[in-house]
Amino acid sequence: MKDFFYAIQDLFVDVIFAPFDALRALELESWFGANAISWIFMIIGFVAMVYWMKQLKGFNDNNEEDKSVSAHSYL
Secondary structure (H helix, E strand, O other), X not given: OHHHHXXXXXXXXXXXXXXXXHHHHHHHHOXXXXXXXXXXXXXXXXXXXXXXXXXXXXXXXXXXXXXXXXXXXXX
């Protein structure tokens, strides 16, 4: 039973958390390099938000949404 818990520990420490360890080591070497990864994720999120807003505007322009008072049960 003890080996089972050590296997779980090895999985998380050596495999799943390895990218976080690499990012921590990168931050000590290059602050800009570590923050570039954060900026990449922020850009991906911004592009996804712009795409989502464009799709919502397209549905709104086509009048596909039911805007009546009884359209939603919580209204």
